[in-house]
Amino acid sequence: MTASARAIIDLDVTGHHISRHLYGHFAEHLGRCIYDGFWVGEDSTIPNERGIRLDIVEALRALDIPNLRWPGGCFADTYHWRDGIGPRESRPRIANTNWGDVVENNHFGTHEFMDLCDLLGADAYVNGNVGSGTVQEMAEWVEYLTRGDDSPMAQLRRENGRDEPWLVPFWGLGNEAWGCGGNMSAAHYAEEARRYATFCHNHGENRLVRIAAGAHEDDLEWTRVLMKTLMECHGCTLWGSLPYQAVSFHYYSHSGSGANTEEAASFSDAQYYETMAHVADIDRVIRGHIAVMDSYDPHNRVGLVCDEWGTWWSAEEGTNPGFLFQQNTVRDALVAGLHFDIFHRHARRLTMANIAQTVNVLQAMILTDGEQMVLTPTYHVFEMNKGHQDAQQLVAHLLEGPVRGVRGEDLPLVSMSASTKDGKALLSLTHLSADVDCELSIDLRGRGAALTRARVLTGESTTDFNDTDRPGRVAPRPLEARLEGGTLTVTLPPHSFATIELTLA
Structure with missing residues (x-):
């Protein structure tokens, strides 16, 4: 049949520009994404450059990876960036209470992440700490990364081995502020986002796209409050720019019974089709957020970002459930293909998307097992589709x-x-x-x-x-x-x- x-x-009829950043990626300090994924250390027998695993770099460069989001996720709002700079042997250990309740040694920090982005040829998307951090802490991180003169943070960067500043195009103002990022109300977070954004300055040639932590799926009220608070910024007319330039939302796919409750590689036809119906519903969700944004911002000044998307199945048997390691099947590949068709349709307002996550976590591109590495079906969709990046x-x-x-x-x-x-x-x-x-x-x-x-x-x-x-x-x-x-x-x-x-x- x-x-x-x-x-x-x-x-001969073209529409909107499809930003390459719709093909973005996400690497959180979660499970084996960073450690035993990207980072193997300089003493590893696995081929690496300054501790970064080279076969993963080579595989991702073949995708023309446009950007990488780090350090979270929920981890971002417990992360204090000064813990991850300076000599590795002197960096403090911390508890990763969000993911597996393991001890983090901070061997992979700011310099290692920026080194990884350089090797990948990818733009950096750094997610700052609003939940447990301070405005000063975030402002100084921006200065440390992007300022080129002899300011205190620029001098500290030089003391840690980096003379020239980096370009950091994307900056997240916290993560999931409605949940793990602080359990805030929309009104409270909107004021915080505007305040934090005000002190995340453009230094030298670096121009930040500040991204406010947005809604869970179709919480349009969260987006409405963010946009209303943004557009009522009384100082914006004086300074000539908006405090933040994009708002995000997150959308995870499953077959309807909820994230983290279903097996990744053992499912019925009914579960398969229910998953695809749930994926297709992101079109409705995006249209809803865009309608709210259009009502406050008819000139399209503020971008919509889906900086966490993908499937969320139960962790594979025998693995730490807090590490979110799941197998990746043909079903996951089709989830990716369907997402990209929808993302392309909304390219006028949707400016970035980041699959969760790149290595060994959730809907990953790459799975590792010691020295061995496997490219997932989802990886191949990204490779086959890379010609859409920056196309019309x-x-x-x-x-x-x-x-x-x-x-x-x-x-x-x-x-x-x-x-x-x-x-x-x-x-x-x-x-x-x-x-x-x-x-x-x-x-x-x-x-x-x-x-x-x-x-x-x-x-x-x-x-x-x-x-x-x-x-x-x-x-x-x-x-x-x-x-x-x-x-x-x-x-x-x-x-x-x-x-x-x-x-x-």
């Missing part, structure tokens, strides 16, 4: 296609998005049916095109994953596609993600 779908893409949307319409009823709603089983850059076009196709092929016919209009490459990512089942025994079980493979007379035809296997690259005339 084969389903069918029809679509139109206008190759193309107008794409899915005219008809298969649907499935999930909890009383119709879930479209085919999703797509397209973009153009440098005389080429990239089409992304996510096919959610667990067991039926779909023949998709796309009418390409407005410009001539030649088929360059087509690839598909799938497995024998939605539960397939990569491990050290079979690291290539789920990996991109060539996909047969036909382009005749302006019509592109492709048959998508069940539970598959595909990309098609075109050269435009």
Whole structure:
């Protein structure tokens, strides 16, 4: 049995710019993301540069990773940056009470993180401490990182081995202030965010995008209070800028019974489709936040950031439940593909997104086991989709296609998005049916095109994953596609993600 779908893409009609920062990443001091992930130490037998694991760096550079968020997450609001500078043997040990209640030795701190960003070629997104920190502490961290003269913090940085300041484009004003970041009300946090942002100065050539800690999923009231408080800033007219330039929200996906309650690699078809319905609902959530923001900011001065997204399953058996280590299957790959289609549609206001997390935690790109490293199915979606970074949307319409009823709603089983850059076009196709092929016919209009490459990512089942025994079980493979007379035809296997690259005339 084969389903069918029809679509139109206008190759000569472009939409909004798709920021490369929609493909951002997140590394928290959580489980084995930093230690036994990015950081192995300079004495490790695993190839490293100044303690940073090089095979991970190489793999992430292949994704054109645009930015990396650090040190949290919930950890950010217990982190005091001075604990992580200076000689490593002299750095104080602290308790990581959020994640596993383990002792943190602070060997990976500010200099190590910025070194990692340099190796990756990624912009730094530093998340400051509002929950248990002070305004002065955060202001001095910004100065330490970005000021170039002989100020006290710049001099301290030089004493610790770094002469020139770094560029730090993105700065988080706390994290999840409604929960682990302080259990604050929206009104209280909005005033705090405005106050903290005021003292996070631009030093030298560095220009901060200050990001206020935003809502849990569809808490539109939180966004409304943030925007109202921001736009009522009486000093902003005098100084000519807003205290913060973006607001965030977080959205984790599961099949409906709640995060951290379901197995990652053992699930029913019903759970699979319920997961996809939950993922698809982020479109409604984003539209809601954008509508609130548009009412206060019709000129689009403030960006929307989804700086934590991805699946959250129960920790794998035999691992520390506080380390959030989970397997990564074909289902997770399709979750990523569907997210990106939705993110592209909202690129006017949505300026950044960060998957949680990069290594060994939640919906990771990479899993490590000693010296061995495995690229997950989600990693391959990021690689196949990297051509959308800093491209222009193309107008794409899915005219008809298969649907499935999930909890009383119709879930479209085919999703797509397209973009153009440098005389080429990239089409992304996510096919959610667990067991039926779909023949998709796309009418390409407005410009001539030649088929360059087509690839598909799938497995024998939605539960397939990569491990050290079979690291290539789920990996991109060539996909047969036909382009005749302006019509592109492709048959998508069940539970598959595909990309098609075109050269435009």
